[in-house]
Amino acid sequence: MMDTILKTTNIVKKYGNKIVLKNVSMNIRKGDIYGFIGKNGAGKTTFMRTVLSLTPIDGGEVVYYEDKKIEDIGLKVGSLIESPGLYKNATATENLKRFSILYGADEAKIPEILKIVGLSDTGNKKVKDFSLGMKQRLGIAFALLGDPELLLLDEPINGLDPEGIKEIRDVILKLNKEKNITFLISSHLLDELSKIVTRYGIINDGELIEEIDAKELHEKCKNKLVIECDNPKKAKTIIEKSVPEEDIKVKEKRVEITEKVKESGKLNKELVSAGITVNALYVSEDSLEDYFMKRIGE
Amino acid sequence: MNKLIKLQMRNLFHNKLLYVCLGLALLLYPILDFIMTKTMSSLLNIAPMKVFPEIVSFITSEPGIISVMFIAIFACLDFNEGTTKNIIARGYTRNELLISKYIVTLLGLLIIQVSVFLVFLILFASNGFGYEPDMLNKIIVGLFSIVANTLFYSTLSFVLEKNSSAILACLFVPRIFSAILSLIETKTKLSISDYWIEGILSSFLEKPTVGNMILPIILFIVYSLLFAFIGTKIMNKREIK
Numbered sequence: 001m002m003d004t005i006l007k008t009t010n011i012v013k014k015y016g017n018k019i020v021l022k023n024v025s026m027n028i029r030k031g032d033i034y035g036f037i038g039k040n041g042a043g044k045t046t047f048m049r050t051v052l053s054l055t056p057i058d059g060g061e062v063v064y065y066e067d068k069k070i071e072d073i074g075l076k077v078g079s080l081i082e083s084p085g086l087y088k089n090a091t092a093t094e095n096l097k098r099f100s101i102l103y104g105a106d107e108a109k110i111p112e113i114l115k116i117v118g119l120s121d122t123g124n125k126k127v128k129d130f131s132l133g134m135k136q137r138l139g140i141a142f143a144l145l146g147d148p149e150l151l152l153l154d155e156p157i158n159g160l161d162p163e164g165i166k167e168i169r170d171v172i173l174k175l176n177k178e179k180n181i182t183f184l185i186s187s188h189l190l191d192e193l194s195k196i197v198t199r200y201g202i203i204n205d206g207e208l209i210e211e212i213d214a215k216e217l218h219e220k221c222k223n224k225l226v227i228e229c230d231n232p233k234k235a236k237t238i239i240e241k242s243v244p245e246e247d248i249k250v251k252e253k254r255v256e257i258t259e260k261v262k263e264s265g266k267l268n269k270e271l272v273s274a275g276i277t278v279n280a281l282y283v284s285e286d287s288l289e290d291y292f293m294k295r296i297g298e
Numbered sequence: 299m300n301k302l303i304k305l306q307m308r309n310l311f312h313n314k315l316l317y318v319c320l321g322l323a324l325l326l327y328p329i330l331d332f333i334m335t336k337t338m339s340s341l342l343n344i345a346p347m348k349v350f351p352e353i354v355s356f357i358t359s360e361p362g363i364i365s366v367m368f369i370a371i372f373a374c375l376d377f378n379e380g381t382t383k384n385i386i387a388r389g390y391t392r393n394e395l396l397i398s399k400y401i402v403t404l405l406g407l408l409i410i411q412v413s414v415f416l417v418f419l420i421l422f423a424s425n426g427f428g429y430e431p432d433m434l435n436k437i438i439v440g441l442f443s444i445v446a447n448t449l450f451y452s453t454l455s456f457v458l459e460k461n462s463s464a465i466l467a468c469l470f471v472p473r474i475f476s477a478i479l480s481l482i483e484t485k486t487k488l489s490i491s492d493y494w495i496e497g498i499l500s501s502f503l504e505k506p507t508v509g510n511m512i513l514p515i516i517l518f519i520v521y522s523l524l525f526a527f528i529g530t531k532i533m534n535k536r537e538i539k
Contacts, residue, residue: 053386070387073389085382086379090312099384
């Protein structure tokens with residue numbers, strides 16, 4: 001059984017009369033790379049802010065390591081929420097030195113952290129002269145200070161170029177594998193997220209509608225048998241007789257059958273026997289985006 | 299808490315703000331005074347004036363414009379830069395943050411005030427000023443008033459968070475407040491301004507004896523605690539951006 005590193009129970013947050021988090025209960029297990037997905041305004045950032053105590057909550061509970069509060073274990077939690085908070089008139093190194101004091105981090109590790117986030121060569125350049133991407137990387141460097149065990153990253157690849165995105169992805173995977181750091185990552189870039197995430201949480205209108213393991217999601221997405229043929233309407237009639245209980249759709253030159261992946265050989269044989277030319281037969285997976293859109297009902 | 303104070307100390311000493319304010323304060327007060335005194339005495343062919351009362355009044359008066367600006371900008375530094383969240387998200391409480399801010403802001407202000415005081419002393423040492431019997435009493439009570447003033451201006455700045463609005467508020471709110479007190483006094487015939495920081499200090503300076511020190515010191519401590527309490531109440535309900 002995996003240890004729970006962060007658990008929230010029925011978190012409620014209101015702004016005036018508007019409820020932005022509705023009884024959100026989330027479980028993040030040690031070693032997870034937890035992808036937190038939802039539309040703009042769904043409550044992702046507010047949720048991350050509440051677990052870090054940046055936003056007071058109106059109900060519910062946040063505990064780390066079964067029974068601890070952020071005040072007890074804050075130094076083990078690194079975060080990058082929205083835009084990074086930086087001393088703009090100081091250099092990257094000076095910024096990290098200041099927060100090393102606070103996080104009890106070893107200053108000698110600063111060059112290594114700067115190297116990890118690709119900011120080794122910034123020298124005396126002040127943060128106010130950094131590009132958006134560089135500031136984002138420095139924000140990640142802050143989060144890495146003090147050898148945290150849990151990293152909360154809110155849209156960490158915002159403003160990064162494709163190379164930067166790949167670098168950050170590699171850093172996350174490396175830290176997760178080598179140092180067993182747990183991640184909670186929110187992102188709009190679902191395809192990017194799907195390359196690293198081990199578990200998902202889907203939030204919609206302030207409600208956590210699903211928590212699902214990446215493997216399970218992968219299985220759920222593998223849900224269509226697609227048959228491309230010369231006569232899809234006739235094919236549909238034959239298939240309906242063979243698997244009457246299934247959802248069968250005709251789209252242009254192909255027929256799509258939900259959840260009959262294992263019967264592809266049998267169906268192929270029947271179609272060929274009926275004189276239909278089968279040009280292609282394959283299993284089609286929904287993308288994370290497709291699945292996400294289905295779950296939030298759009 | 300110690301780590302927070304260390305961070306704020308580094309913010310204080312690795313930032314131009316302290317040095318700019320110190321330089322301006324030295325230039326505007328003792329150095330300009332010294333030049334003016336020398337020029338006037340040579341022009342009018344009179345002996346250089348004794349400026350000792352002025353030195354004492356500097357440390358016992360309400361903070362000047364530079365000191366107020368220093369408090370406003372330094373108190374707002376982490377809010378302005380967005381670094382407050384880096385502190386709170388690592389488990390430090392809002393109260394710890396606020397107390398460390400108060401302590402280090404006070405330290406910065408004392409560095410400015412005491413430096414100016416010392417430069418006054420050095421520059422005017424040759425003018426032959428004499429020791430005033432109540433000088434120490436004035437300085438002790440003056441230091442307590444500095445603490446109360448620092449907490450007042452810092453709290454005001456915390457409430458507003460942004461440099462520009464904090465500076466404006468620190469410069470104008472006390473003036474508006476004094477005007478309101480005067481208006482109330484005129485209407486009610488009550489001398490309530492005697493119980494505000496400035497009034498307490500003025501009353502004491504009229505008779506700065508040892509016996510008269512206790513009440514102003516107690517009142518300044520009460521004011522300091524009240525401002526700190528208000529600051530923590532506001533901070534604890536606040537979203538950290």
